[in-house]
Amino acid sequence: MRRRTAVFAALLAVVVLAPPAQAEGPVYGDFSLMFQRSAGQYAPPGEKAFQWAWSPKSATESEISWGDPVTWPPSYAEHFVRSGDWVLLDGWGGNGTYYTERVTSESFCSASTCTPIPPDGGRQHYVRWSVPSSDYRLVADGTVTEQGSGRSFRFRHEQTWGAPAPCRSARFGARTCVTQTETWSDDKDLPAGSPIRRTLHRGIKIAKGLGMAFAIDQDVPSAWHAEATAYWKW
Numbered sequence: 001m002r003r004r005t006a007v008f009a010a011l012l013a014v015v016v017l018a019p020p021a022q023a024e025g026p027v028y029g030d031f032s033l034m035f036q037r038s039a040g041q042y043a044p045p046g047e048k049a050f051q052w053a054w055s056p057k058s059a060t061e062s063e064i065s066w067g068d069p070v071t072w073p074p075s076y077a078e079h080f081v082r083s084g085d086w087v088l089l090d091g092w093g094g095n096g097t098y099y100t101e102r103v104t105s106e107s108f109c110s111a112s113t114c115t116p117i118p119p120d121g122g123r124q125h126y127v128r129w130s131v132p133s134s135d136y137r138l139v140a141d142g143t144v145t146e147q148g149s150g151r152s153f154r155f156r157h158e159q160t161w162g163a164p165a166p167c168r169s170a171r172f173g174a175r176t177c178v179t180q181t182e183t184w185s186d187d188k189d190l191p192a193g194s195p196i197r198r199t200l201h202r203g204i205k206i207a208k209g210l211g212m213a214f215a216i217d218q219d220v221p222s223a224w225h226a227e228a229t230a231y232w233k234w
Helices: 002-017 028-032
Strands: 038-043 050-056 061-067 077-083 086-094 097-110 113-116 124-128 136-146 152-161 165-169 173-186 197-207 211-220 224-233
Touching (some): 028 173, 028 197, 028 211, 038 211, 050 211, 124 136
Antiparallel strands (some): 050 061, 086 097, 136 152, 152 173
């Protein structure tokens, strides 16, 4: 009896002293809602609204479309694939064809330290699935090929993903957002041998539990600000 009591006491001590199970941290899907049939609208103050919508294709693939709600659905859609702890960009459709994006080099940067990202079928490592508690930066260089014609152009995509932080809007109140700040440069439609040029620079806030385009602040190719006006599931 004394032995059984001692064993029971030891087991009880293990249960009491064992650290509680750690809850899983946030993931990109909590913010983007990319694997839900989610949609929303956003607009500059006093102007017409634009629309986005995710269309999941499987447990690991989803497409997002952006366009005018009046002429919805658009032909344009970006195709993303989840692979392990990454969301990869394969390419996008539009203008009756598909544009395949393939990288030649990629880097992951934390603070001032950058390391190469191992390739995954040539697709771009677009965002971490598990959301880190600190900012990180991604740099991708590669080529986009128009499947209908075989024409291609070079690109560079630089992104900084901000750690979750408070965000607010008059319509939706206080939320938690991750912020994507991105610069896109390419040599599309330029003479052969031309250096790539910057064609886009903007920041996008993505709100946890709501989705994309909580706020957009763009300065290239033109200054532009928009905020979310509606979210829904379809």
